[in-house]
Amino acid sequence: MNRRDFMQWAGLGAGAVMLPTIPVIGRSVSPEALLDNAIDIATKKRLADAALNAATAKGATYADIRIGRYLNQFVITREDKVQNLVNTESYGVGVRVIADGCWGFAAIADAKSEAQTAKAAEEAVAIAKANARLLKEPVQLAPVKGFGEVSWKAPITKNAFEVPVKEKVDLLLSVNDAAMKNGANYVNSVLFMVNEQKYFASTDGSYIDQDIHRIWPTFTVTTIDPKTGKFATRESLSSPMGMGYEYLQANPADSVKGITTRYNMGYDMLEDITSAAQQAKEKLNAKSVEAGKYDLVLDPSHLWLTIHESVGHPLELDRVLGYEANFAGTSFATLDKWQSKNFNYGSPEVNLFADKTQKGSLGAVGWDDEGVNTKRWDLVKDGTLVNYQAIRDQAHIIGEKESHGCCYADNWGSVQFQRMANVSLAPGKAPLSVEDMIKDVKKGIYIIGDGSFSIDQQRYNFQFGGQLFYEIKDGKIAGMLKDVSYQSNTQEFWNSCVKVCDERDYRLGGSFFDGKGQPSQSSAVSHGSSTARFNGVNVINTARKI
Amino acid sequence: MAIILTEAEAKAILQKVLAFSKADECEANILGEQRGNIRYARNEVSTSGGLINQNLAVQSAFGKKVGTATIDEFDDASLEKVVRRSEELAQLAPENPEYMGVLGPQTYGTSKGFFESTANVDPAKRAEAVAVSLAQTREKNLVGAGFLEDSRGYSAMMNSKGLFAYYPSTNVNFSLTVRTPDGKGSGYVIRGFSDFDKLNTQSATQIAVQKCLASVDARALEPGKYTVILEPTAASVLLENIFFNLDARSTDEGRSFLSKPGGKSKLGEKIVDERVTIYSDPANADLPAAPWSGDGRPQEKINWIEKGVVKNLAYSRFWAQKNGVKATPFPNNVIMAGGDSSLEEMIKSTKRGILVTKLWYIRSVDPQTLLLTGLTRDGTFFIEDGVIKFPVKNFRFNESPIIMLNNLEALGKPERTVSTESDRNYLIPPMKIREFTFSSLSDAV
Numbered sequence: 008m009n010r011r012d013f014m015q016w017a018g019l020g021a022g023a024v025m026l027p028t029i030p031v032i033g034r035s036v037s038p039e040a041l042l043d044n045a046i047d048i049a050t051k052k053r054l055a056d057a058a059l060n061a062a063t064a065k066g067a068t069y070a071d072i073r074i075g076r077y078l079n080q081f082v083i084t085r086e087d088k089v090q091n092l093v094n095t096e097s098y099g100v101g102v103r104v105i106a107d108g109c110w111g112f113a114a115i116a117d118a119k120s121e122a123q124t125a126k127a128a129e130e131a132v133a134i135a136k137a138n139a140r141l142l143k144e145p146v147q148l149a150p151v152k153g154f155g156e157v158s159w160k161a162p163i164t165k166n167a168f169e170v171p172v173k174e175k176v177d178l179l180l181s182v183n184d185a186a187m188k189n190g191a192n193y194v195n196s197v198l199f200m201v202n203e204q205k206y207f208a209s210t211d212g213s214y215i216d217q218d219i220h221r222i223w224p225t226f227t228v229t230t231i232d233p234k235t236g237k238f239a240t241r242e243s244l245s246s247p248m249g250m251g252y253e254y255l256q257a258n259p260a261d262s263v264k265g266i267t268t269r270y271n272m273g274y275d276m277l278e279d280i281t282s283a284a285q286q287a288k289e290k291l292n293a294k295s296v297e298a299g300k301y302d303l304v305l306d307p308s309h310l311w312l313t314i315h316e317s318v319g320h321p322l323e324l325d326r327v328l329g330y331e332a333n334f335a336g337t338s339f340a341t342l343d344k345w346q347s348k349n350f351n352y353g354s355p356e357v358n359l360f361a362d363k364t365q366k367g368s369l370g371a372v373g374w375d376d377e378g379v380n381t382k383r384w385d386l387v388k389d390g391t392l393v394n395y396q397a398i399r400d401q402a403h404i405i406g407e408k409e410s411h412g413c414c415y416a417d418n419w420g421s422v423q424f425q426r427m428a429n430v431s432l433a434p435g436k437a438p439l440s441v442e443d444m445i446k447d448v449k450k451g452i453y454i455i456g457d458g459s460f461s462i463d464q465q466r467y468n469f470q471f472g473g474q475l476f477y478e479i480k481d482g483k484i485a486g487m488l489k490d491v492s493y494q495s496n497t498q499e500f501w502n503s504c505v506k507v508c509d510e511r512d513y514r515l516g517g518s519f520f521d522g523k524g525q526p527s528q529s530s531a532v533s534h535g536s537s538t539a540r541f542n543g544v545n546v547i548n549t550a551r552k553i
Numbered sequence: 554m555a556i557i558l559t560e561a562e563a564k565a566i567l568q569k570v571l572a573f574s575k576a577d578e579c580e581a582n583i584l585g586e587q588r589g590n591i592r593y594a595r596n597e598v599s600t601s602g603g604l605i606n607q608n609l610a611v612q613s614a615f616g617k618k619v620g621t622a623t624i625d626e627f628d629d630a631s632l633e634k635v636v637r638r639s640e641e642l643a644q645l646a647p648e649n650p651e652y653m654g655v656l657g658p659q660t661y662g663t664s665k666g667f668f669e670s671t672a673n674v675d676p677a678k679r680a681e682a683v684a685v686s687l688a689q690t691r692e693k694n695l696v697g698a699g700f701l702e703d704s705r706g707y708s709a710m711m712n713s714k715g716l717f718a719y720y721p722s723t724n725v726n727f728s729l730t731v732r733t734p735d736g737k738g739s740g741y742v743i744r745g746f747s748d749f750d751k752l753n754t755q756s757a758t759q760i761a762v763q764k765c766l767a768s769v770d771a772r773a774l775e776p777g778k779y780t781v782i783l784e785p786t787a788a789s790v791l792l793e794n795i796f797f798n799l800d801a802r803s804t805d806e807g808r809s810f811l812s813k814p815g816g817k818s819k820l821g822e823k824i825v826d827e828r829v830t831i832y833s834d835p836a837n838a839d840l841p842a843a844p845w846s847g848d849g850r851p852q853e854k855i856n857w858i859e860k861g862v863v864k865n866l867a868y869s870r871f872w873a874q875k876n877g878v879k880a881t882p883f884p885n886n887v888i889m890a891g892g893d894s895s896l897e898e899m900i901k902s903t904k905r906g907i908l909v910t911k912l913w914y915i916r917s918v919d920p921q922t923l924l925l926t927g928l929t930r931d932g933t934f935f936i937e938d939g940v941i942k943f944p945v946k947n948f949r950f951n952e953s954p955i956i957m958l959n960n961l962e963a964l965g966k967p968e969r970t971v972s973t974e975s976d977r978n979y980l981i982p983p984m985k986i987r988e989f990t991f992s993s994l995s996d997a998v
Contacts, residue, residue, distance in 0.1 A: 141598050231807040236814030330594045332698035333730040461914045463928045468995035470926050494993050525700040551922040553955040
């Protein structure tokens with residue numbers, strides 16, 4: 008996950024330089040410009056056909072075109088000040104072809120004429136033919152049917168780009184005010200909104216128009232003990248979501264009550280920041296953890312990141328095959344382990360699945376960026392590794408007849424490749440609440456929210472922190488802990504999973520910035536789970552003196 | 554028009570922009586860049602591509618109301634449009650009490666960061682550089698995965714008070730991971746230069762091949778505290794966490810590793826070994842950088858840590874004025890001074906230790922102590938009685954670069970290297986550190 012990008016953009020996060028900078032992800036525009044319908048669908052089809060015909064005429068055996076308009080809006084504040092209002096727009100066209108058995112790609116900014124899209128297609132064919140000389144095996148594409156003229160819209164009820172900037176500024180400033188009134192020394196808050204308007208067409212006969220929305224309200228509260236000079240932070244327990252502004256119109260049914268309130272499909276930012284300011288103060292005086300083995304009870308607001316790093320990434324087929332060896336790394340989950348049909352990824356309680364359809368998730372689309380209709384499939388079933396994440400040119404390697412539908416490009420100018428689907432832990436089948444989970448833990452820690460994270464390049468050894476740590480003693484919460492990180496090994500960790508709460512507790516977490524590829528591309532992905540328990544995990548104490 | 558503008562061409566466009574302005578103050582930043590890359594994996598080229606980018610950002614201010622708009626087309630109509638748009642945004646914006654107004658004309662030093670050798674790299678030359686690397690890994694029956702990216706560009710700025718600045722630069726980064734076909738060995742190399750002629754992919758590949766072969770059949774050592782020798786690439790990903798956190802405001806606000814109780818700071822205090830000097834110098838021939846910052850402030854040679862003592866912090870102009878100090882900007886390059894030890898001598902003088910050639914997935918654990926976690930990767934070796942004895946399995950570490958620089962044993966000569974975390978280029982020496990904390994083992998190769 009490429010969190011540094013976000014910290015750089017928003018001036019947020021532990022240790023980050025607290026200076027907002029404008030992200031270089033498009034030109035900045037007035038807020039009203041974000042509501043324009045830049046190009047109508049008939050024009051998009053004409054532009055697409057011009058490119059597909061030009062590619063075919065030059066000898067391409069397959070071609071696709073993505074006409075993309077990518078809108079972002081950031082509202083960035085600290086305490087009583089608006090630090091930055093940023094509106095950006097990026098529009099262009101990317102054409103991908105197969106010629107002489109080889110991929111070729113070319114992109115062009117601001118393409119609004121058929122001559123321009125045809126030219127991009129011709130360039131893509133020329134590149135494919137040039138690179139074909141270096142090729143050993145021609146590309147094999149899993150078949151996909153043409154869907155004709157179809158469309159998909161994220162099921163939002165309130166378009167965040169239609170909400171006046173003033174309303175957003177007022178929300179963040181009122182949230183900041185609540186933090187300061189509840190004892191925060193500093194507060195940074197950000198509202199980040201994304202709209203991807205994507206049109207895809209291919210020589211398979213698909214013309215797919217999609218409208219995707221994402222939103223992420225987040226904050227960091229800092230408190231300082233003036234006597235000791237110690238500082239503590241508490242970050243938001245929100246999740247980035249594939250939703251509109253309705254995510255911020257909290258419904259009491261979306262709040263999960265407990266030792267602290269957590270959130271499902273609606274987020275009460277004011278309530279969360281009020282708790283955060285109080286908890287950041289409490290953290291300063293919390294007991295420093297004693298290193299050792301603990302039973303961990305992990306909230307979905309925390310567990311999503313462990314799933315992301317230790318399940319999502321190692322089960323990406325391109326990593327398994329070595330295509331990411333020079334940067335993100337390879338994978339311990341090698342093909343022979345999958346072929347054996349008995350590799351114990353986790354305990355029998357562990358069912359992990361990939362899904363590109365879940366409502367409200369960051370990965371949900373109707374079709375992926377190579378025109379494949381999306382679906383849900385199993386990765387780990389009753390603890391056993393059963394599948395990977397693969398796209399059209401990889402499906403044959405694992406003997407599948409169709410792509411999983413998880414191909415994505417972060418911009419019109421980036422070439423699409425295999426990206427992580429939403430990868431989630433299925434809820435337990437037996438009725439089980441968080442209280443049931445905690446009541447028989449003798450020595451444990453209940454962890455809420457994500458924190459520091461690091462994992463090796465083959466996804467064995469990892470270390471995770473969190474936002475809130477509560478000691479569990481003899482089945483009861485005994486108070487707050489600090490300086491907690493746990494270390495484990497992926498297979499050992501998932502085999503230590505003894506219980507998963509039922510579907511009543513199932514919630515999504517996620518990231519706007521999963522980084523992969525060279526040059527690096529970002530993708531947004533959700534991970535769902537219910538609270539789960541892992542026995543006998545190694546916890547270290549991270550306190551140091553300098 | 555070309556993407557990479559000459560000083561005269563950039564000046565002419567910026568003058569046009571300012572002529573359109575009706576605001577109290579106007580400042581324009583322009584840039585253009587061309588990048589080309591080749592990516593390969595499994596001994597085959599996987600993708601190759603290019604990027605052409607040009608951008609003009611115009612900031613208009615009415616009093617303390619500020620708006621910024623950007624555009625990527627430079628015809629007269631577009632220039633006027635972007636100026637008008639920035640003025641509209643400024644009128645809509647709330648007052649920014651921290652807006653300081655634009656600077657008047659400044660005097661800048663010189664720095665040669667543009668090399669024709671890099672600017673003239675074409676697809677054939679790029680492919681040739683990669684071909685000599687691929688030939689070696691193929692011939693040795695090893696598996697290469699690499700990335701080569703070269704860039705050329707310029708940036709320039711002008712404002713309504715008469716400030717003008719222009720800087721052209723070039724860069725090439727090359728990285729390569731070489732693995733054995735059975736996945737039991739892995740070696741890495743990374744190189745960064747302003748001058749493409751200095752890049753030798755042949756000799757760089759030899760290093761990755763050598764590390765790959767030497768890393769096969771690694772043995773497990775108990776985690777714990779070890780003397781380590783960090784190659785510059787490994788050291789850079791730890792040290793840059795110090796560089797990123799030299800902000801005066803966070804320090805004064807009490808939320809930095811440089812903060813002290815009661816709103817005080819460690820400025821002027823010795824925080825690391827007295828052999829540690831960390832400085833910036835845009836004119837350094839081995840690591841040239843722009844002699845001005847994005848808001849037009851001159852970048853000068855400056856010591857951040859001198860003989861172990863914190864000498865300077867970076868200030869925004871607002872925070873500097875509030876505190877009545879000089880507004881030193883964040884640096885454009887960072888250099889750590891070295892000692893006279895060679896890597897070989899460091900190994901020779903080590904009774905028991907670990908040679909770390911690369912670190913991976915570095916994340917902050919505690920910003921108060923700059924505690925970081927991460928792992929060794931692609932070649933980690935046990936040293937005993939002055940010689941490298943055998944490869945060892947990768948470790949996870951939990952360590953603070955501040956504690957590390959207090960446990961300094963020896964420093965080598967600074968080399969230009971690239972951070973595998975941030976892609977930034979630095980001049981960093983290899984270094985020997987005692988009592989470096991490894992906390993667990995990893996099975997990853």
